[in-house]
Amino acid sequence: MVKIALVSCGTEYSGIQKEIEKAANKFGAEIVLPEIDLDYIDESYEKFGFSAQSSSLKLMIARAMAIVEGRSKPDAVFIATCFRCAEAALVRNEVRRFIQNNTRIPVVTYSFTERTKADELFIRMEALATTVTRRSILAREKQEGLTLGLDSGSTTTKAVLMENNKVIGTGWTSTKDIIESAKTAAAEAFEQTDYGWDDLDGIGTTGYGRFTMGQEFGAELIQEELSVNAKGAVYLADCQKGEATVLDIGGMDNKVITVNNGIPDNFTMGGICAGASGRFLDMTSRRLDVDITELGPLAVQGDWRKAMLNSYCIVFGIQDLVTTLAAGGSKADVAAAACHSVSEQVYEQQLQEIDIREPLIQVGGTSLISGLVEAVSETLGGIEVIVPEYSQHIGAVGAALLVSGMGHRQDNK
C-alpha cells in the first residue's frame, strides 16, 4: 500500500481529516503521520530556521525534517494548511521546497477550508499514488500497435487514434453526454483512417469522465489527467529525457506538472477561480465577437497596458474590458489584456508553488491561443515556451501512448 505522509497543522480541527483519508484510500493509499518525539520538534525547528509562532507549524516542520532525514519513509507527501492563514502559507511553501530540494519524494500541497471534500482531493491523491505505483507505465516512451485515447474534459471531449508511434486520427467535440460525446469524437478520429472500434489493441481514458467512459468501452487504462497530460506533453515535445514543466490552462482547472526523465515528480492544480481559466478567454472572445481561434493572433497585435483591467474576476474583469471598448480601446489591446490577466493569475496562484524547470511545455486547448502563450512567456521573464503539435489533444495522446502495451484485444480474438 502506498504510504502518503500527512504534513499539516491540524486538519482534524477543520473536520476534514476523514475526507483526506477517504481520498487516499480510494486509490489504494493510506495516510501516515511521521512519528517524532517532543525533543525532535525543537531540534528540527532550530535547524530549519523559520520562527513560527504556532506550535502545530513547528510540528509540521519537524515532520518534514523526519522525512528528509529518513526517520520516516513515506512514498509521497501531502502538505495541507488552512486557507487564508498567512503564517501557515509561508511554512507550507518552505516545507514543500525543503522536501523537494532534499528528496525525490513526490509532494503535493493544498490549502483547505471546512468545506473541502474528498472529491476535490481525489485527483491529487490518485496522481500521487500513480507516480509511486505505476512508474513502469509512466516510463513508456513509444506507442505501439493501434490504440485509442479518450479525454473527457470539462469543456471538450478529445479522441486520438495512434498507430506505431504516430497520431493517425483526431476528434474533438464539446462535452455534453459523456458517452455520446466520446463516441462522436472517436468517430471523427476513425473517419480519418480505415479502422474501426474492432481493430483496436487497447483504449485509454482520462479526464473528468474517465471512469464512465472506461466502464462503457472496457478501457485497459483509466488514468487521471495529471500523469497522462504530463506524459503526452513530454512525448509530443520530444522532451522525454531531462527536466521539463508542463502547463495546461484548462476550461475549468489548471495543471502545472514538473517532469524528470518523462516521469512526473510534482504537480499543482488550481480551479478556484474561473478568471484564471480558459473560460475567461472564451467569454472575452464572445464579447469581442471574434471566434476563439482568432483571439490569440489578435492579442499578439495588441498591448495589454493600453486596456484597463482592474479585476481578475470573470464578471468584473469582463466588465472592465467592455468599458475599455466603449471608451474607444482597440479589440487587439482588450484581447492582449485578457491573455495577460489569465497568465498573471496562473503565475500568482500556481506557478509560484512549483519550481519551474525549463523548457515549459504548454498544452491543452488554450495553448492554441498564441496571445496566451506569449503572455505566459512574458510573465515568466521571457522563458522558452514549447507548444507541440496536437497540444490541444494532449490528454488523449497521453492515454493512447500509455495504454499501448497494455491492450491485447487482437491477440484475444
Place this chain on the structure above:
Amino acid sequence: MVKIAIYPPNSLILADLLERKGHTPLVLQKQIRQKIKDPEIDSPPMNITEEDPIKGLKYAAIEVPSGVRGRMAIIGPLIDEAEAAIVVDGAPYGFGCIGCARTNELSIFLLRNKDIPVLELTYPTNQDETYAMVNEINEFVDSLEETDKEEE
C-alpha cells in the same frame, strides 16, 4: 466551587491543581470526550466535523481560517462558561497546547475582556519559579473561594 478556564486549555497540571482545591477546571479534554463518546464517529480522531468551524463563526469571522474556527467551537463555550481564568504564557508543548498561535491570541483576549478575575503567569524556568507559580495559583484560587463565600 468556581468554574475556572485554564490556558493552555488542555493542561493536565493546571487542571489537577484546581481539582485538588475543589474547583471545576474548564478543560478541552471534557469537550472532546463529549464529542467522541457519541457512538457515531463522523470524523476521527476527534469527531470535529464541518459543522464545528461553522459554529466557530460565533467567535471569529468567515475570513479566519477554518482551523481557528474549529478550535474556537470547542474552546469558545469554555470561555463563555468561565467564572475565573488562569493563563500561563510561554509553556512548552508538553504542558498543554492547541497548536495554533491565532487561536491562542483570540482565546486569551476573550478571557481578558470578560469581567472575571484572571491570573496571568509566565511558565517557570527553575524550581524556585515553579514553587512561586504554584503558590500564586493557590492564593488566586483561595481568593476566589473567599469571594464566593462573601457572595453567599
